[in-house]
Amino acid sequence: MSDNKDQAKTNIEETKPKKVKVKRGKLEAREARMGYFFVLPWIIGTLIFVLIPLGQSFYYMWYNIRITPLGTKFTWVGTGNFTQIWLENPEFPQQLVTYIWQTIVEVPIIVVFALIIAMMLNGKIKLKGFFRLIFFLPVIIVSGPVMNMLVSEGASTIPAMNTQAVINALDTFLPTKMANSVGELFGNMIMVLWYSGVQILIFLSALQKVDPSLYEAAKMDGGSGWECFWKITLPTIKNFILLNAVYTVIFLSSNEQNELITMIKNAMFSGTKEKGYGYASAMAWMYSIVVTLIVLLFFLLLGNKRDQYDRLVSKRKRMLKREERLARKIERRGARNVKKLERARRSHRYKTYDGNGDY
Amino acid sequence: MKKNKIVAALLTVAMVASVLTGCGSSGSGSGNSSGATGEDGVTTDNITLTYWHYEDETTVGLMAEAFMKKYPNIKVECKQIADMSTDLSAAAAAGTFPDVFSGTDSDTALANMYWMDITEYVENDPDMDNMMVSIKNYGIGKFDTDRWFGLPTWYQPSAIFIDRNVITKLNLEMPRTDWTWAEMIQLIKDATVDDRSGMKYYGLGFYNRLDSLYGIAACATAERAIKGEFGFDGTDFDLSYWAIGEQEFGDLQTGGYVAPKQNTQQMEDWSGDWGTWFGATGHVAVFSEGFWSYQNLWGTDGYQEQYGLDIVPYVTPNVVDEKDHNIIANMYIGGVSTSCKHPYEAYLLLKFMGIGTEGWKARLDIYEDESITNASGVALKHANMPVPMTLDTEVWDRYKAMFPTDEEHKKYWDDYFASITRPVPYGWYSIAGYWNFCDQYFNKIGIHDLVDAGTAKAADYAAEATEQANYYHAEAMLSYFGPSGYDVLSEEEIAQYQAVVDSFGS
Numbered sequence: 058m059s060d061n062k063d064q065a066k067t068n069i070e071e072t073k074p075k076k077v078k079v080k081r082g083k084l085e086a087r088e089a090r091m092g093y094f095f096v097l098p099w100i101i102g103t104l105i106f107v108l109i110p111l112g113q114s115f116y117y118m119w120y121n122i123r124i125t126p127l128g129t130k131f132t133w134v135g136t137g138n139f140t141q142i143w144l145e146n147p148e149f150p151q152q153l154v155t156y157i158w159q160t161i162v163e164v165p166i167i168v169v170f171a172l173i174i175a176m177m178l179n180g181k182i183k184l185k186g187f188f189r190l191i192f193f194l195p196v197i198i199v200s201g202p203v204m205n206m207l208v209s210e211g212a213s214t215i216p217a218m219n220t221q222a223v224i225n226a227l228d229t230f231l232p233t234k235m236a237n238s239v240g241e242l243f244g245n246m247i248m249v250l251w252y253s254g255v256q257i258l259i260f261l262s263a264l265q266k267v268d269p270s271l272y273e274a275a276k277m278d279g280g281s282g283w284e285c286f287w288k289i290t291l292p293t294i295k296n297f298i299l300l301n302a303v304y305t306v307i308f309l310s311s312n313e314q315n316e317l318i319t320m321i322k323n324a325m326f327s328g329t330k331e332k333g334y335g336y337a338s339a340m341a342w343m344y345s346i347v348v349t350l351i352v353l354l355f356f357l358l359l360g361n362k363r364d365q366y367d368r369l370v371s372k373r374k375r376m377l378k379r380e381e382r383l384a385r386k387i388e389r390r391g392a393r394n395v396k397k398l399e400r401a402r403r404s405h406r407y408k409t410y411d412g413n414g415d416y
Numbered sequence: 417m418k419k420n421k422i423v424a425a426l427l428t429v430a431m432v433a434s435v436l437t438g439c440g441s442s443g444s445g446s447g448n449s450s451g452a453t454g455e456d457g458v459t460t461d462n463i464t465l466t467y468w469h470y471e472d473e474t475t476v477g478l479m480a481e482a483f484m485k486k487y488p489n490i491k492v493e494c495k496q497i498a499d500m501s502t503d504l505s506a507a508a509a510a511g512t513f514p515d516v517f518s519g520t521d522s523d524t525a526l527a528n529m530y531w532m533d534i535t536e537y538v539e540n541d542p543d544m545d546n547m548m549v550s551i552k553n554y555g556i557g558k559f560d561t562d563r564w565f566g567l568p569t570w571y572q573p574s575a576i577f578i579d580r581n582v583i584t585k586l587n588l589e590m591p592r593t594d595w596t597w598a599e600m601i602q603l604i605k606d607a608t609v610d611d612r613s614g615m616k617y618y619g620l621g622f623y624n625r626l627d628s629l630y631g632i633a634a635c636a637t638a639e640r641a642i643k644g645e646f647g648f649d650g651t652d653f654d655l656s657y658w659a660i661g662e663q664e665f666g667d668l669q670t671g672g673y674v675a676p677k678q679n680t681q682q683m684e685d686w687s688g689d690w691g692t693w694f695g696a697t698g699h700v701a702v703f704s705e706g707f708w709s710y711q712n713l714w715g716t717d718g719y720q721e722q723y724g725l726d727i728v729p730y731v732t733p734n735v736v737d738e739k740d741h742n743i744i745a746n747m748y749i750g751g752v753s754t755s756c757k758h759p760y761e762a763y764l765l766l767k768f769m770g771i772g773t774e775g776w777k778a779r780l781d782i783y784e785d786e787s788i789t790n791a792s793g794v795a796l797k798h799a800n801m802p803v804p805m806t807l808d809t810e811v812w813d814r815y816k817a818m819f820p821t822d823e824e825h826k827k828y829w830d831d832y833f834a835s836i837t838r839p840v841p842y843g844w845y846s847i848a849g850y851w852n853f854c855d856q857y858f859n860k861i862g863i864h865d866l867v868d869a870g871t872a873k874a875a876d877y878a879a880e881a882t883e884q885a886n887y888y889h890a891e892a893m894l895s896y897f898g899p900s901g902y903d904v905l906s907e908e909e910i911a912q913y914q915a916v917v918d919s920f921g922s
Contacts, residue, residue: 124505125529126513126755145856328501328524329852330895 118338121331138339141331149340152316153347158238160351163249164305166242171253171301175260176290189261196254205313208248220244252308256301263297264290299359303352310348317344463758464491465765468503468517470748471496471570472799474790475782476769482778483768490761500524515762518569518750518770521844522559523851526896531565531751533902537763538564543772546807550742550838551771554643557749559848560650561897563904569750569770570802572707573743573836574629576600576733577714580726582607582701586617593831597633597735600702601664607701608673616686618675620668621694622704624744625864627874629704629732630661632744632840636736643742645843645850646885651912653885655878662874666867675700698724706746708800715819716798728828731835745839749846773806780814803836849892850885857884883920890916 081089118139121132142149178189224240231239242249271289280288291298311318321344325337452460469476473496480492497503497517501524507513508528517530525531538544544552551557557566583590586607591599604619620626631645634657640649647654668674675694676682684690687697694700695709696719703709714720714727734741750770752762768775782788786795797818804811812833819829843850858881866872890913897905898913905913 123528124508126508126753127529129509147860326499326502326505328505328521328527329855330527330892333505 114338114341117335118342120335122334123330124334134335138336139343141336142340142343149317149320152320153344154234155238156310156315156317157347157351158234159241160306160309161354162235162238162242163309164302164355167249167253167305168256168298168301170250171256172260172298174253175257175264176286178257179261179264189257192257193254195251202313208314248314252305255308256305259297259301259304260294263294267293295359299356302355302359306348306352306355310344310351457760458487458490458764459758459761460489462489462491463761464493465516465756465758465762466493466495466514467765467769468495468497468514469569469750469769470518470520471802472790472796474788475779475796475799478782478788478796479769479775479778482781483765483775486768486774487761487764490765492765504528504530513753513755515756515758516750516752516766516769518748518766520748521851522566522749522846523844523849523892525749525751526559526565526848526892526901529754529901532754532756532759533563533565533904534567534752534759534763534766535562535564537760538567541767543767543774543806546773547771548805548807548837548839550643550840551805554650554840556747556841556846557751559846559897560893561902561904563902565902566749566751567766567771568747568805568841569766570748571745571805571839572747572800572802573745573839574624574732575705575707575710575832576730577703577705577710577727578603578730579698579701579703580728581698581724582617586701588701591730593730593828594737594739594835595730595733596737597630597733600730600733601668604668604673604702605671610672615697615699618694618700619673620702620704621675621700623706623709624704626665626668626704627658627661628842629744630664630735631658632742633732633734634658634660636738637741643840644847645744646881648843648847648885648889653882653889655882655885656875659874659878662863662867666870666874669868670870696723696725703727707803710819711798711801728825729832730828731832740838742838742840743836745836745841747839747841747845749841771805773808773811776804776806776808776811777814780811783818784814805839807837847889848896849888849890852892853885853888857881857888886916887920890914 119133119135121134121137123130123132174192178185178192182188220240220243223243224236227236227239267290271293272285275285275289309315313319317340321337321340324332324340325334327333327336454460467476467480473494476494476496480494483492484490495514497519500519500521504513504517504519504524505528508530513530519525538557551568555564556568557564559565578590580590586609588603588606591603606619607617608619610616628645631647632642634642634647640647640654640657642648642657643650645658647657675697676686678693679690681690683692683694695703695705695713710727710729714725719725720727732743748770750766752759752766756762768778783797783801786797788796790796790799792799801818804815816829816833820826840846844854861877863872863874863877863881867874893905893913894910894917895901897903898910
């Protein structure tokens with residue numbers, strides 16, 4: 058019996074594919090080292106400027122921190138910073154709600170606008186490079202203080218546009234908060250367009266990766282441009298839509314025009330005793346949780362859903378597994394029944410027609 | 417290919433190195449110090465002091481040179497502050513805190529213990545005997561304790577200006593220079609003329625709201641010894657005084673006695689130009705302006721001739737006919753930082769840059785030479801020149817000589833200068849907790865807008881605002897000067913402030 062078992066074990070081991078260890082070549086090893094070497098600044102940068110400050114701010118948010126010329130004073134306040142923000146700073150919750158509304162409304166508009174412009178720039182037009190430059194230029198020029206100056210001069214609005222009329226019109230069928238957010242969007246229309254530069258670039262690269270033969274085949278089958286867009290372009294670049302949506306959320310959440318960022322910065326450098334680094338850290342963590350939730354929302358809305366074929370394959374696989382389980386179950390049950398019958402036969406509980414117990 | 421890799425590798429190493437070496441710090445008050453001092457008590461070592469300020473950079477640079485000339489072993493490095501709390505907290509975190517700085521928001525400095533106790537220096541300084549009365553008597557820089565933490569470094573009084581040409585055109589009489597509040601309001605009303613035949617004449621154009629001026633001019637000293645904004649008497653606020661001025665000013669605005677502000681539709685409708693400043697229209701009689709408006713604008717060559725103006729200063733009036741009364745003022749407070757390694761030398765620098773007679777003589781040398789200009793090409797006396805805080809006669813004679821000296825105008829200026837020797841700073845300079853009160857309560861309720869628009873009465877807010885102001889002040893006093901702060905309050909004072917905090921909201 059044991060011999061049989063050993064034999065079976067050997068057979069199983071023989072059927073298993075053996076892992077072949079291939080020694081890495083010198084060139085490959087050197088390339089890998091160089092790769093790590095080149096990403097080293099990023100790793101160090103992330104460690105120093107992201108992970109360490111992240112950990113620090115997590116630590117800070119439980120303290121009241123005063124930075125005096127003689128050193129930094131930490132006073133444990135536990136959740137005191139949070140209660141103070143929510144109970145004594147009415148601006149923060151208000152701004153947070155406004156930010157959520159604005160982001161949810163602005164992100165789709167920016168992404169759709171970027172997609173439209175990218176498709177136009179991807180077409181056969183003259184001075185294609187020049188137009189691409191035009192749409193990307195604001196990203197380079199309009200950053201930080203320049204943007205602040207332009208906004209303070211009213212450059213982000215279209216003077217001829219009556220924002221109040223838009224808000225009044227929207228107010229008739231939308232909740233007031235939403236109507237205001239959409240209205241403000243009209244008020245800042247130029248800014249929304251300026252925010253689309255990077256997204257246009259991402260969409261352009263995505264569009265250029267779509268296999269032209271797909272369009273060719275579709276056209277041969279009589280597909281219109283509209284149908285090609287919905288059946289070929291959009292499914293092919295859907296991952297980039299998510300990427301752009303996430304990028305836009307992060308950009309809107311962290312640019313200098315964001316009131317919450319200004320509020321956190323002001324709290325950080327505030328001279329008042331109850332504010333400071335601890336208070337600002339608590340604000341920043343709450344804000345980052347909200348930003349993460351918004352990113353999650355867009356991920357759920359735009360995340361990569363499987364198509365019909367994938368679903369059918371999974372269904373078939375599930376069915377096969379179920380059948381396998383059932384077959385194993387029947388097999389086990391059969392084996393048990395055989396043993397039961399054997400035991401019954403041995404105990405002479407069953408008699409055959411000739412009385413000897415054999416069937 | 418190999419060459420490219422080497423270059424790329426070197427660049428990467430350089431980037432990493434720059435990242436790693438980016439964070440450094442240096443101490444303050446640097447220099448080799450052996451502790452040796454001269455006969456005057458000043459170190460004989462070569463030291464460096466850093467001075468941060470809000471003034472014109474060229475002026476301060478020249479002042480620093482004058483100081484270094486007097487103390488050749490002390491090097492002074494100056495920096496203009498862009499934003500006080502941001503700049504100073506960043507400097508504190510980086511270990512590059514200045515030895516001396518002059519600021520506009522005392523709450524920030526006190527909450528973070530930026531300033532050291534300089535009582536010993538101030539009280540033994542003979543120069544202090546010659547200071548303006550209110551600085552000494554009210555202890556501007558003591559923050560209602562018995563210790564000195566700062567000294568005024570820059571002073572400009574509030575000022576009322578009158579355009580004599582408008583008064584003449586409207587057939588009105590110039591008021592007496594020691595006028596009262598009621599006479600000023602009456603003049604504003606009388607000088608508002610809209611005969612529909614041309615551009616309307618307004619009685620008042622303002623930069624400083626009248627309620628700010630009224631808060632300390634609201635009553636006789638015998639009634640309440642007001643030594644700060646909002647009826648502050650050194651211990652408590654009483655905003656019922658402020659409410660009267662606020663309401664009066666609001667009523668003037670809704671009554672059409674106040675000229676439109678620059679860059680408004682109302683200004684465009686009135687003057688035909690959105691960007692016009694009311695002070696350049698020749699159609700406003702009384703101005704509640706910053707003192708700087710004279711030297712920076714009206715006093716510049718040809719300005720008044722160009723716009724047909726004849727501007728003279730008037731003292732900010734008091735409600736009662738008291739000759740000597742306090743006036744509200746912009747007054748930066750400076751101090752020696754707690755991290756300074758050479759406090760006495762830093763104190764001398766602080767005094768030289770601000771309040772001291774010697775420093776003022778050096779300042780006047782700079783201002784009198786109009787060939788010296790700042791980065792904008794402006795002669796330094798036209799770049800926010802402050803007012804002396806010393807009562808030294810020589811300084812004042814030289815100072816007055818920089819203003820109109822013709823017989824017709826001199827008497828106005830002499831009377832004005834005689835009336836500004838009792839300055840009281842705006843609350844954020846000198847009252848603990850004032851900034852927090854404004855930031856977290858007063859500015860948030862938007863009372864100015866409500867009263868100006870005629871939708872609320874200031875008096876309805878006075879009681880609650882008084883309670884809030886007293887609470888913020890008491891809390892700040894305990895926090896800044898109690899055991900967790902400088903620890904200079906007596907047990908009685910602590911109990912007194914604690915009682916205010918405990919009774920708040922009950």
